Each structure stands twice: as C-alpha cells, then as structure tokens.
Amino acid sequence: MRTLLFLLQKEFRQIFRDKAILRIIFAIPMIQLIILPQAADYEMKNIRLSVIDHDRSEYSRKLVQKVTASGYFLLNSYTASYTEAMHEVEEDRADLILEIPARFERTLVRENEAMLYMSINAINGVKANLGGAYLRTIIQDYNQEIRLKWLQQPRFSPETRIEVTPTNWYNPLMHYKNFMVPGILVILVTMVGSFLSSLNIVREKEVGTMEQINVTPIRKHLFILGKLIPFWILGLVVLTTGLIISWALYGITPVGSFFTIYVFAAVYLLALMGLGLIVSTYADSQQQAMLISFFLMMVFVLLSGLYTSIESMPKWAHYITYLNPVAYFIEVIRLVVLKGAGLHEIRQQLLIMLGFAVVLNTWAVLSYQKRS
C-alpha cells in the first residue's frame, strides 16, 4: 500500500511537471470542444446554384426567388446555356444546375404541366443528396402554391392527401450540437484514458527506467495500478471540464443525472486503460505506440456512431461496433444527456463495459508479465 503511494506521488509529479502533457490533457480537448461542433455540421447550407432561365417569365423568376429565399442555396450565376453552367460545375464554382426551359410559363398555364431540369455534382455524395432533396421540396412547394392559386378548392378535395406532422422528441429543435457535443466529449475522454497512459508506460521502457523498476521488488500489479490511477483521475477531470464547457458554451446540461454519466465514465475509463496497457506491452517505442493508437482511434471514431449512425452501417460493420467501447459510451452519453436515461436504462451497456474492463485488463496484466 505504501509502495503504491510512492508510485502515485512519482506519477503525479511527472505529469504536472510536463507542460506538454498538461497542454495535451487540457488545452487541446477544450479547443476541440470549442471549434469542432461549430464547424462540423450535418446541415447543408451554402449550396452553390447555377440557374439557366430560358423562359425569363414571371413564373420562372418567382421560382428562382423561392429557391434562393430558402437560405440553403447561394445563387452562383445566371448563365445563358447549359454548357456554360456545366463549365461552372467543372471549375468547382457550382454544385447544382437548375435549368428552366423556354416557354415554361406557357406550358404550365396551358397544359397544367411543365418540365424542369436539375443537374447535380455528386462528388460529395451527402451534399448532392441533400441539395437535390431540398430543391425538389422547394419546387413541390411552389407547385402546391400555384395549384392553390388556380384551383377553387372544393369543400372536399378530390385528391386524398395525407399530411404528416412530426414531433422531434428529446431534441425538439433538432439541434445538431446537442447531438455532437456529448459525442466529442467521449472522444476526448478516450484519448486521455487510453493513449496517454500507454505512451507513458512505453516511455519508461524507452528511457530504461522500466528495467530498473523490474529489478526492484515492486509487484507488477502495483506498478500498473500506479500508472492507471493517475490517468483514471485525469480522464474524469477532462470529462468534468468538458461538461462545464458544453454547459457554458452550448447550454447543454444533461436531462439525466451527472451521477449516471460518471458511473459509466469510471467503468469506461477502466476498460480503455486496459486497452492502453495492452498497446504499451506490445509496443517498444513511443512511436510504435502512437501509430497503433492512431490506427485504433480512427477505427473507433469512424465506427462509433459519432458522425454516421450505426444503424445505417452494413451488417458486418454493425457487428464490429459491438466490439467498440467508444460506440457504447457515445450511445450512453446521448441517452443520458438528451433523453434523461438513468442507470436502469443503461444497465445493459454498463454490464458490457464492465465485461470489457475485466477482459482487457486481464489480458493486459497477463501479457505484461510474459513480456518482461
């Protein structure tokens, strides 16, 4: 027990003496929390539109006005021909082309029907998809307006229409930030929890102090504990600062309790440190540890449901996410922050995370003993 105190004293002294580590632990996460949610946004705005209006009628002008008034589109240019508009796309000045044929108004008025052409630059799939959908909706809306204007609506519409009015539960205004900020917080805790701790151990190997420790009577598990406890505490400190920032900057306070978040985070950090330890026993240099960590982090983040929803992944990727601790924490923190889930509702995730913690740490201790 006394040995552990000496180990902890040493670790904390080293951590607080290393200004670079302190910066990594505090400044970088904060900057990420401040910048990322503002910049990385799902909503498509500023879609650049080129319009070719062969008709130049009142109706066509109204249509263009309606499109630009929606706020999603930036009118990039009026061009005289499709070739010219296409040139704009090739030069990457336009994302979408809307072509209004000549005699658009006339055919519309006379034949109750008119054609429009839309060309979409689909290099950025998401942008193309959403942009096309927005434009279609606006045109439909426009269509509806004309119809209302022309037709004397009968008491009962001859056409059956089903209208859907959605209610957005748990995130009523569908604020993208409410969804993203807790997720980013998880990533920050993950970085401190696993990768800093693994780098720390590998550094002792590299410098040679590890060998010195090995000839002392320190028990392996005590040495490991002495490494884990400081980073476990740091992880929780980062979580706390992150929660404060998301409240101060984004006004996000969990609907559920902080207690639930901390309980889960405590177990989660244990699991992750097991992972960090495993990395550190297999890596001989900090460089190797960095590369392994970087690779794991990429996979973890991309398959975590932070940016893309897990449900829409292919089946095989879905199975991989079952092995991704980050995915569980992101799910849980969103449940707690947005929906107010308590310990009872997240018990399944909590149990799985406990399982992760036990398996990873056992593996870590076993491989640590074998390799030294």
Place this chain on the structure above:
Amino acid sequence: MEREKVITTDRLTKRFGDFTAVDAISFEVEKGEIFGFLGANGAGKTTAIRMLCGLSIPTDGKATVAGFDVYRQTEQIKRSIGYMSQKFSLYEDLTVRENIRFYAGIYGKSNRFIKDKTERLLLQLHLQEEANKLVKSLPLGWKQKLAFSVAIFHEPEIVFLDEPTGGVDPVTRREFWNMIYEAAEAGITIFVTTHYMDEAEYCNRVSIMVDGRIDALDTPRNLKQQFEASTMDEVFLKLARKATRAGE
C-alpha cells in the same frame, strides 16, 4: 578462513531457441568481494546478470543469490540486491531528492530512514546545492555517481553494476571506483561488468566470458601470470580473440 558465499552458480545456462547465450557457467562470489565480470560484447554477460537479478529464468543449471534460488525466489532476490544498468535509470524529470525518495520508498524503507540517509548522502556527494534540481540538469558523471548511490541506498547485500562507467571521464571514474571500494568495505558485494581493463585491475577477482562460457577466473595478478601478460588488457585480448561469436 572460508568466507560466506553470496552468489553461487552451477552450470547455469540460458538458451534462446538454438542459441546458447550462457553456456553452463559455474562460479562463486564471496561476501564483500569486488567481482569483475568481463567479456566482449555478445559474450553473454548481460544475459547472465539478468538471470542473477531475477529478471530472466534460466534454462538449466542452478544458482543462488543472497541465499535465494533464481528460479523460485526472484522476489526475495530483488529485495536483497541493487542494480545499476548501462542505461541511465534515474527519472530525469524528477529532482535528485525525489529520485532518492522514490527508489528508497519502493524498497519499503521508513520515512525516517529515508530522510536521514538522504541528507548524509547529499553531503557525501556534494549535491546539497543540486538536491532540488531535476536530474537531467546534472552532468553525466554526477548522474552515474548518484545512480550508484541510489542503487545501494536500501543497503542491499549485493549490487550489480552493468558497465557503470561507460562514457565517464577518467577523474570521475576514479571517484566512482572510490565509492565502489567504500561500499565493499561496508560489506556490500560488488558484481561489476566493464570494458575498461584498468578497472579490471581494481577488482579482487575477475572472470572473463567468451562465447557464453567462463574461460578464465582468478585474481588479476594470477591471470596475468597464467597468460604471461603484463596487463589485464593483454589477458583479455588473448582470450577474446578466440571468440567465434559476432558482437552484439
């Protein structure tokens, strides 16, 4: 008079696959002796030391260190020895005082013991001024002397020194050896490897390893007689030239 044996090995062997790093070495080291453990790079010295320190389990043979078995009692061995490796092993980002406190603490020494002995040690090493400076700011020679002092701070029976004076200037090396003599007089057995043959002359007895075996073991004077050489350097060269194994 028969003196107490603190290290005994009997056909101690370590194999890595087909490669026999240490090939059935047998020797004894007496209490308070300065035992030089010589050999060219790759001769198997480091592997032998690692087995004696309980860091590596032997493949074959027997050995005891401070009366403890190297197979089963590695924890007790670690408690009774000090170790200083060729790689500098203090924490550079801790101060002199913090390093001493940490290493003494993990050997289970009391706060009172640590405090008193630290002050005496700082005085002895003339490091009072530097006590609260980071170790990385010290010159190499001072670091090595400090590392040695830390290695014997917990008063072990034996201290293993693996090329302790590598890269150190001659004056500091001389001072370092004075410290080794003091420790030996205090009853600590010194087990030292070195590539400096003048240092080999300082040892009570010297063993020379060639290709995993001990080819010669005696006092420096007897060795010189035996190999008809005037210096230990010649003795070493005569033996080391027989080596077939490439250096590390």
